[in-house]
Amino acid sequence: MPRHPSQGQVLIEKKAFCSWCRVVYDRGLVSGAGGNLSARMGEVVLVTPTGHSLRDMTPAVIVEMDIAGVVKRGGRPTxxxxxxxxxLRRRPDINVVCHVHGDYIIAAGIMLKPGAASIPPITPGFAYAAYPLPLLPFLVPGSDELSMAVAEAISSSGRRAVLLQSHGLVTVGSDYAEAVNIAEEIEEAAKIYVLTKGKAPSLPMVIAP
Structure with missing residues (x-):
């Protein structure tokens, strides 16, 4: 992707962005107007607008920002x-950030204690994709404290996911598929953890990272 994409290239990317927003909604990872997504394309960052469901995302409402946070086109971002x-500033290898509120993700985050590892490695997909998964204590949504804590957890460890107590999950990836796939793997592991009341046995840790 060029550093300064044309408006035609931006429109193509916005259509892909909307398709992935719908995937996240259809997978049950968000409800209502919850959750948010961003994607880097050169020096442009596409961001979901505030108060708009991922279910109904259209290119016209997507916000264009620069990496410094200046809105270049569109309304109010999430x-x-x-x-x-x-x-995105701290992780140049990352192009997509996905914040979801899956039911089981929320439930597991409430059941578990904050720390460097939360959900145990109870499925191969989760063990490969996101274990160990840090859990941050509850911080006010939208606050500077939350933003910096999440960015630090992801940038300092090189990890691709962090669980937020009572507030869902943030995953990152080089593209949409990677970020969303990780979120799905974690939701599945969280579901098993919750349904077994935390008694699902951990897999033998012979799985290579």
């Missing part, structure tokens, strides 16, 4: 925009 931008 209140979690600072978190997205801070992650």
């Amino acid at each position: 209140r979690e925009a600072l978190m997205h931008l801070e992650i």
Whole structure:
């Protein structure tokens, strides 16, 4: 992707962005107007607008920002925009940030204690994709404190996911598929953890990272 994409290239990317927003919604990872997504394309960052469901995302409502946080086109971005931008600033290898509120992700985050590892490695997909998964204590959504804590957790460890107590999950990837796939793997592991009341046995840790 060029550093300064044309408006034609931006429109193509916005259509892909909308398709992935719908995937996230259809997978049950968000509800209502919850959750948010961002994607880097050169020096442009596409961000979901505030108060708009991923279910109904269209190219016309997507916000274009620069990496410094200046809105270049569109309305008001999600209140979690600072978190997205801070992650992208610190992780040049990352192009997509996905914040979801899956039911089982929320439930597991409430059941578990904050720390460097939360959900145990109870499925191969989760063990490969996101274990160990740090859990941050509850911080006010949209706050600077939350944004910096999430960005630090992801940038300092090189990890691609962090669980937020009572507030869902943030995943990152080099592209949409990677970020969303990780979120799905974690939601599945969280579901098994919750349904077994935390008693699902951990897999033998012979799985290579």
